[in-house]
Amino acid sequence: MTSERPTTLLAELTHRCPLHCPYCSNPLEMVRAGGEIGTEDWKRVFTEARALGVLQLGLSGGEPLVRKDLEELAAHARGLGLYSTLVTSGLGLTRARAERLRDAGLEHVQISIQDADTAVAERIAGVASVKQKRAAAALVKELGFAFSINVVLHRANLDRLGAIVDLAGELGADRLELANTQYYGWALENRSKLMPTREQVTRAQEVAQEAIARYRGRMQILFVLPDYFEQYPKPCYGGWGKLYLVISPDGRVLPCHGATQISTLTFDNVRDHSLDWIWQESPAFNAFRGDSWMREPCRTCPRKTVDFGGCRCQAFALTGAAENTDPVCILSPERGMIDEAIEGHEEPLEYRYRTLAGEPQRV
Amino acid sequence: MEVSTEAVPKLWKLARLDYDAVRGRPVLLYPEGAVLLNDTGRAILELVDGRRTIGQIATVLNERYQADVTADVIEYLTHLAERELIRDI
Numbered sequence: 043m044t045s046e047r048p049t050t051l052l053a054e055l056t057h058r059c060p061l062h063c064p065y066c067s068n069p070l071e072m073v074r075a076g077g078e079i080g081t082e083d084w085k086r087v088f089t090e091a092r093a094l095g096v097l098q099l100g101l102s103g104g105e106p107l108v109r110k111d112l113e114e115l116a117a118h119a120r121g122l123g124l125y126s127t128l129v130t131s132g133l134g135l136t137r138a139r140a141e142r143l144r145d146a147g148l149e150h151v152q153i154s155i156q157d158a159d160t161a162v163a164e165r166i167a168g169v170a171s172v173k174q175k176r177a178a179a180a181l182v183k184e185l186g187f188a189f190s191i192n193v194v195l196h197r198a199n200l201d202r203l204g205a206i207v208d209l210a211g212e213l214g215a216d217r218l219e220l221a222n223t224q225y226y227g228w229a230l231e232n233r234s235k236l237m238p239t240r241e242q243v244t245r246a247q248e249v250a251q252e253a254i255a256r257y258r259g260r261m262q263i264l265f266v267l268p269d270y271f272e273q274y275p276k277p278c279y280g281g282w283g284k285l286y287l288v289i290s291p292d293g294r295v296l297p298c299h300g301a302t303q304i305s306t307l308t309f310d311n312v313r314d315h316s317l318d319w320i321w322q323e324s325p326a327f328n329a330f331r332g333d334s335w336m337r338e339p340c341r342t343c344p345r346k347t348v349d350f351g352g353c354r355c356q357a358f359a360l361t362g363a364a365e366n367t368d369p370v371c372i373l374s375p376e377r378g379m380i381d382e383a384i385e386g387h388e389e390p391l392e393y394r395y396r397t398l399a400g401e402p403q404r405v
Numbered sequence: 406m407e408v409s410t411e412a413v414p415k416l417w418k419l420a421r422l423d424y425d426a427v428r429g430r431p432v433l434l435y436p437e438g439a440v441l442l443n444d445t446g447r448a449i450l451e452l453v454d455g456r457r458t459i460g461q462i463a464t465v466l467n468e469r470y471q472a473d474v475t476a477d478v479i480e481y482l483t484h485l486a487e488r489e490l491i492r493d494i
Contacts, residue, residue: 095425125439
């Protein structure tokens with residue numbers, strides 16, 4: 043049981059996506075179309091989420107626009123009073139669909155941009171996409187949505203951060219999220235090719251700080267240092283099972299989008315249980331609440347109420363035990379593996395692209 | 406941050422005031438965020454309409470609460486302005 047109420051639900055409506063970005067936060071083993079839960083399931087889940095306290099809804103994926111019921115889901119969410127964000131590549135956002143989404147009450151659209159340089163952007167996405175993204179951005183502006191651009195940063199685009207910020211400004215974004223790659227799932231597979239150098243990160247930080255000041259009042263810019271380059275780990279969404287939940291396309295409920303990689307946990311499904319039960323009672327959501335699960339050095343550390351031992355998914359992926367201190371922490375006995383990874387960047391940048399198994403490689 | 410009572414505060418165009426019936430609290434919603442408000446916060450934000458000055462907002466509330474809350478109004482709006490939820494002050 044917990045007294046916490048979640049504020050944010052990320053609904054991964056599908057894993058299908060026209061893009062193949064090598065840092066995708068979806069798991070390596072993705073859900074196929076036939077495994078996705080249906081419209082009525084999602085609507086019920088949104089209703090249950092609102093009753094549980096959720097205020098913010100991310101309609102995400104994969105590419106959520108491949109779901110033909112997206113407009114119906116957006117309308118249902120708005121009817122519940124949720125503030126919804128469409129998290130999209132922009133591909134598939136035709137005028138007709140954008141207008142229907144606006145009429146359904148969708149408030150905020152977030153479009154991903156891979157780079158300011160078209161050739162690099164399309165090499166990252168693994169598909170020609172820049173023209174469609176620009177057209178989608180123009181539509182979002184024209185129809186009056188709140189508009190964010192999200193850019194995942196890594197070695198191949200960090201040196202163009204200034205140009206990326208200015209491109210977002212030209213496209214008229216209200217917000218720009220500069221998200222340094224987090225190494226889970228596909229990004230962990232491609233870590234040595236995505237890993238920036240220390241010099242790149244230092245310079246990017248300076249560029250970001252200058253841009254934040256220059257665009258203040260016009261475009262809100264968010265830039266967080268990549269955790270590998272920090273001394274202490276990130277507090278995972280305010281702690282495991284505290285504020286945030288993710289529902290994967292097949293209906294499994296996760297405390298974090300990277301959690302499916304923790305193979306020692308079983309995640310309950312909205313097909314079998316109410317969202318309330320899963321949040322309050324399910325073993326997976328209670329696994330890392332509080333601090334009784336912690337090992338040293340976390341257990342006696344004064345920072346345990348600040349960062350909660352860091353990311354459980356990262357601890358599992360890198361150390362093999364989700365109860366361990368996130369190895370990003372300088373107090374972790376395993377921090378050395380992070381420094382080795384930083385030094386271990388590789389050329390040339392031949393990525394392993396994100397694909398659903400069996401899907402033809404389009405790169 | 407030095408704020409004049411002549412300033413005309415405006416809510417960020419992407420933010421909206423709502424009521425969360427689950428928590429029984431007024432709430433400010435905006436992209437990727439939510440701030441739960443108390444009744445005082447709501448009383449202030451309901452008067453932020455892009456026309457009233459901070460001084461005029463304070464006058465309304467001073468009368469309502471029969472006390473001088475000008476400094477509280479300035480502090481509250483300054484705090485939200487630092488988070489870019491209030492603009493133009």
